Amino acid sequence: MDRLERGRERYNEVYGDGAADRLLASLRGVGKELGRYGIEFNYGDIYSRPGLDLRERQIATISSLVTLGNCERQLAGHIKAALNVGLSARQILEVIVHCVQYIGFPRTLNAVAVATSTFDELGIDVDE
Amino acid sequence: MTEKANLTPAQRAIGGFAPKLVSLTDDVLFGDVWERAELPKRDRSLITVAALIAGGNTEQLRNHLRLAQQNGLTETELKEVIIHLAFYAGWPRAMSAMNVAKTVFITED
Numbered sequence: 696m697d698r699l700e701r702g703r704e705r706y707n708e709v710y711g712d713g714a715a716d717r718l719l720a721s722l723r724g725v726g727k728e729l730g731r732y733g734i735e736f737n738y739g740d741i742y743s744r745p746g747l748d749l750r751e752r753q754i755a756t757i758s759s760l761v762t763l764g765n766c767e768r769q770l771a772g773h774i775k776a777a778l779n780v781g782l783s784a785r786q787i788l789e790v791i792v793h794c795v796q797y798i799g800f801p802r803t804l805n806a807v808a809v810a811t812s813t814f815d816e817l818g819i820d821v822d823e
Numbered sequence: 824m825t826e827k828a829n830l831t832p833a834q835r836a837i838g839g840f841a842p843k844l845v846s847l848t849d850d851v852l853f854g855d856v857w858e859r860a861e862l863p864k865r866d867r868s869l870i871t872v873a874a875l876i877a878g879g880n881t882e883q884l885r886n887h888l889r890l891a892q893q894n895g896l897t898e899t900e901l902k903e904v905i906i907h908l909a910f911y912a913g914w915p916r917a918m919s920a921m922n923v924a925k926t927v928f929i930t931e932d
Contacts, residue, residue: 737910746903751869755904758870759877759911789861790870796852797874797883 699731702739709742709749709776753777754790761794761806770806771813784810784819832886865895872896872904876920877912884920888927898928 696704706715715734722730742752756773760766777787788810795803814821830838833848857867868891875884891901902924909917 733910741907741910744903744906746899747907751900752907754866754869755873755907756911758873759908762874762877763912785861789859790866792859793856793862793867793870794874796856797871797880798878 698739699735700739701743702734702737705742706734706738709738709753709779710772711779749780750777750782753780753782757787757790758794761791761802762798764798764802764805767805767809770809774810774813775817778817784814784821788821865891868894868896869904872901873908876905876908876916879912879916879919881919881923884923885927888924898924902928 703715706718707713715738718734719727719730742749747755753773753776757770757777760770760773774787778784782790788807791803791806791810794806811821831845831849831853833845838845857864862870868887871887872884872891875881875887888901892898896904902921905917905920905924908920
């Protein structure tokens, strides 16, 4: 299996059936090449390596996106991915809250807001 | 055991110079946030290391890689976290983090 095909499989494992093709279809022109790079290199190569499982990879990814800030769309996507690979909504919120020590309240509160609206959209109650 | 051996890392580093920051570090961060039950310490180390790599905080990464090993993450797993984050945080931060990891793991092996 080539790297792009492996990436497509791994991407769909994380985001759901057909997700890789939906990503590529949503991009235009040179943007499609960037999408293909993401699927081919990131999912076909890095996500397919041993050493960390998909749950651990989502914990690391969410922590990095929260730290970087201004990645709301990607954060919402990876929160959904994290639910797909076995993290609960409560655990995802804990991952974000843990980051407050290292990145401060502004970016952490923004990330909690993204998570809360993502869970609302999915009908997951976070007030329990 | 000497008196110094009983000090926390923060007390040893800046205890006399900035006691309030030390007490917040020891009591609020490690005493409270790190002790929350919803995630094990191994996951909390994974989060911390990822945040430090993405933030480019190489100075703090050194000690947190050691703490991560104490919390159950292996050298292979920690190197994989750095590789994993290269496409999210960019190559400069991944390369800087890997240089820190190299000094930590090679010194200690």
